[in-house]
Amino acid sequence: MKTKILMLPLVAVLLLGACKGSGSGYNTDQKVGDTDTARSSGADTSAASKLVKTADMRFKVKDVQQTVENIAALTTKYNGIVMHHQMQATTERSQDVRISNDSVMHITSFTRVADMTVSIPPNHLEDFIIQVARIGLYVNSSKMDIDDKSLEYLSSKLKQGNKAAFVAEQNKRDKNATTELTMKDDLVDSKINNLKIDKAVKLSTLTLSFYQNNGIVKEVVANDDPSAYQLPVHKRFLGALAYGWSLFAELVIGLANAWVFLVLGGVSAWLFIRYYKRKYSILPDTIKS
Template sequence: MKTKIFTALAAGVLLLGACKGSGGSYDNERSAETADTAHLAPDNTTAKTDKLDSAKLVKTADMRVKVKDVGKATETVTALTAKYGGMVIHHQMQTTNEGSQDLSVGNDSVMHISSFSSVADMTVNVPPNHLEDFMNQVAQIGLYVENRKMNIEDKSLDYLSSKLKRENRENAVKQEANTGEKIDREKQLTAKDDIVDRKIANLKTDQDVKYSTVILSFYQSRTVLKEVLPSNDASAYQLPASKRLVSALIYGWSLFINLAVGFANIWVFVLAAIGLWLLFRYYKRKHPAFFGTIKS
């Protein structure tokens, strides 16, 4: 009986030891897996970071803003662009006359009333990491934002495709040159031009990634301008009535003096005419029959 009890106890001890050994092995495997995961995690993070750094993300944006003064708004945007390390590549401002009217405010002046509207278009390049801040600052200078839009285009695959095709072209040109065979000149030039075009396309993509293009449009409410200007009608410029009366009296006296001087210049002719007239009357009185014959 004692032998059976001893045998059962021994079997139980062996079974318990086996279970513990199995559990330890499982724990060792889990620890090993955890260690491997911890070892691989930094590599995956690095790979993702490298992928993000090499991504060709092109950001573009445009805004239409109503402002109080278009001229001052464009000056502020120019200063903001320089602040964020960007550059203004296009700037155009235009004022359109909507109508005008002239109102008389005196004998020799008019009030010129004109209505006009002003708009401005700008295109700026700013670093993409400052794009959101730049757009927020531009929004604050306006009365309100009528339209705001931003696009992000991933050109990584296009960039890679162009790069690989360019390398294929370069390798093909080198192989043809190394074989010593006669090469079609036109075909060779076409291949080289294609290589240049792909290089330029990738350089342009790099530039678009480095600087985001923002198209801005500003406008303001219609402005009414009032100006007092001299009249264009020469007849409107007249002296006061008192001065004109004095001027008329002076002119009349001057005219009388001129007439007197004129008569003085022809006094001989006046005397001759008077003498001829007296002589004619005397002769008519002495010879009435002669004049009667002439009448009959």
């Protein structure tokens, strides 16, 4: 009887220890579950942050060249990158005004425009747009879009896991090499697509287009018309007299060279006239008889 009484406390102690052991196991499982949940929520949070910002602006400025330099400096200030830059001047009209015999003022009317594409950290995008708007005279249009790439990124990531597992299984079985190669290429494409999304999330793209009023350029150039290079009037008149005398002298010399033909021509004409007079002076007497 005494033995039974002594065994009761011992059994109670053993039961209490078992309960504590199971409780600690439950707590461990719960912690592991909480860790997995935290990891899952962390992945979801990462996917939810894949927001891609893009914007574009068109505005008028006073000087396109100066604006390009200001925007480049502003981009560097906000830790951005100029991805594209193009400036173009188009001639509208041109005219030449003669200012002397050998000089012409060339007047040109032109239009100058520029396009720029810059990448800016998304947390500075709004401030950058405001600063650019202050550079211009006025803004014709301005637009900003936010594209949520979270689901696309998550889908691509899950597909990467599936494709990687499939490729690993194919490697173990050593079967269809063509299918394996195709899956590897798809896996690379998925990774590259996610890298592009990551880059677009880190740097927002802003497209800028700006222009200025028509400009005028005046420059004095040499006259390329040979007919414009002529002597003064008095020199041209004296030259004409000299040239006329030269022509007359050449004519006299030519006649002198042809004196034989002139003599022969004169004699032939005298004989013809004499014959003509004799013929028509005899004809009336013949008619009377």
